[in-house]
Amino acid sequence: MEQGNICCLRQLYQDTISNIAANFDLLVQQAYDRQLEMEQLSVGGAEP
Secondary structure, rough: OOHHHHHHHHHHHHHHHHHHHHHHHHHHHHHHHHHHHHHHHHHHHHOO
C-alpha cells in the first residue's frame, strides 16, 4: 500500500515538473515575441 503511494507521489511530482517547464517555456516565448513586436514598432515609428 505504501509503495503505491510513493509511486503516485513520484508521478505527481514528474507531472508537476513537466507542467512547470512547459509553462515556463511558453512565458519565455511570449516575452520574446512581445520584445520583438516592441522593437518592430519602435523601428517602424522612427521612420518618416
